[in-house]
Amino acid sequence: GAVVSQHPSWVICKSGTSVKIExxxxxxxxxxxxxxxxxxxxxxxxxxxxxxxxxxxYEQGVEKDKFLINHASLTLSTLTVTxxxxxxxxxxxxxxxxxxxxxxxxxxxxxxxTVL
Amino acid sequence: GENVEQHPSTLSVQEGDSAVxxxxxxxxxSNYFPWYKQELGKRPQLIIDIRSNVGEKKDQRIxxxxxxxxxxxxxxxxxxxPEDSAVYFCAASKGVTNAGKSTFGDGTTLTVKP
Numbered sequence: 422g423a424v425v426s427q428h429p430s431w432v433i434c435k436s437g438t439s440v441k442i443e444x445x446x447x448x449x450x451x452x453x454x455x456x457x458x459x460x461x462x463x464x465x466x467x468x469x470x471x472x473x474x475x476x477x478x479y480e481q482g483v484e485k486d487k488f489l490i491n492h493a494s495l496t497l498s499t500l501t502v503t504x505x506x507x508x509x510x511x512x513x514x515x516x517x518x519x520x521x522x523x524x525x526x527x528x529x530x531x532x533x534x535t536v537l
Numbered sequence: 538g539e540n541v542e543q544h545p546s547t548l549s550v551q552e553g554d555s556a557v558x559x560x561x562x563x564x565x566x567s568n569y570f571p572w573y574k575q576e577l578g579k580r581p582q583l584i585i586d587i588r589s590n591v592g593e594k595k596d597q598r599i600x601x602x603x604x605x606x607x608x609x610x611x612x613x614x615x616x617x618x619p620e621d622s623a624v625y626f627c628a629a630s631k632g633v634t635n636a637g638k639s640t641f642g643d644g645t646t647l648t649v650k651p
Contacts, residue, residue, distance in 0.1 A: 455638060464626060464643045465581070514580060524569040524630050526639065528580040 424448055425517050427529035434505055435537055441501045442532045444515030450495035451517035455526065456488075459512040471498045495520065505536045539564040541629050543642025551650050556617050558645045560627035561609040567629040570603060570610045571639070575624045584625075585612070617649045 424447040434440050444454055452473050457465040469490050470478040477490035489501040498517075502509055512533055516526035540563040550556050562570075568589035573581035587594045587601045587610065594601050598617075603610040614621055624646050628639040 464641045467638055467640075470638055512578075524639075525571070525583065525586065528573075528582075530580045531578075533578075 423519065423527045425451075425515065425527045425529040427513075427515055427532050429532060430530060431533040431535075433535045433537065436506050437504055439501055439503045440505055440534060441499055442513055442515075442534075444498045444500070444517070444529050446496045446517045446527070449517075450520040451498075452495065452520040453518045454492060454498040455516045455518075456490060456498075456500050457514045457516070459514060459531075461512075465514065468500075502534065505534070507536045510534055510536045539567060539629055539631075539640040541627060541640045541642045543627050543645060545645060546643065547646045547648070549648045549650065550617050552617060552619060554617055556612075556614045556621070556647055556649075558612045558625055558627070558647075559609060560611070560629075560642050561607075562629040562640075563608065564629070564631065565605075565608065567631045569630045570601070571628050571630075572599075572601060572612050573626045573628065575626065575644075577624075581626060614647075617647075619649050619651050622647055622649045 426445045428443045454471040456468045459465050467480050468483045471490045471492040473492045473495050479485045492498040512531050514531040515529040543560045571586035572584050574584045575581045585596050585599050585601050587603050598615045600613040624644045626644050627642040630639040
């Protein structure tokens with residue numbers, strides 16, 4: 422149990438386009454999901470906390486209008502990178518916490534975004 | 538906010554030797570400390586975790602110790618194998634029944650030489 426999927430696994434897009442990444446908890450309900458970005462050989466940097474049915478909480482320095490997060494159901498959160506630029510190229514990883522569970526986070530496989 | 542420091546950034550050991558990675562945290566309210574293993578291009582995998590009401594936890598070749606007073610915790614891997622080679626991250630978070638956001642260390646690249 423506790424499987425989290427992400428789609429797509431990789432995407433290449435032109436500068437200025439928007440890209441949507443989906444994060445799904447496949448066999449459990451997740452009231453909270455987290456979105457991270459990870460640059461090569463660096464740690465996971467938390468971007469935002471996504472709570473089902475409410476607005477996401479963004480970390481300092483993360484533009485909420487650029488990284489749109491929607492958590493419409495207990496099994497799905499989406500991250501949309503709007504007007505992507507080459508500096509947005511990164512590995513985006515989501516994680517999900519079980520509703521009523523402890524702090525353990527279950528990570529998705531990540532999405533490699535390359536903006537040309 | 539929470540600040541987590543991790544050392545060393547790289548660690549190379551001979552197969553069969555032990556490896557120790559150390560982390561310190563700043564927020565005394567943090568009460569959950571997981572360790573993750575991440576292979577290149579893949580998701581982080583939880584390998585062991587410890588809560589603040591416990592001083593030590595062991596799972597086969599892997600153990601974690603926590604010193605709440607000093608605000609540091611360590612990962613110990615014994616009898617290392619080449620497949621242990623990966624990047625290891627420590628993290629700290631707070632919260633009991635609600636999901637608390639985690640602050641990650643910068644990672645340790647472990648290389649186990651056969």
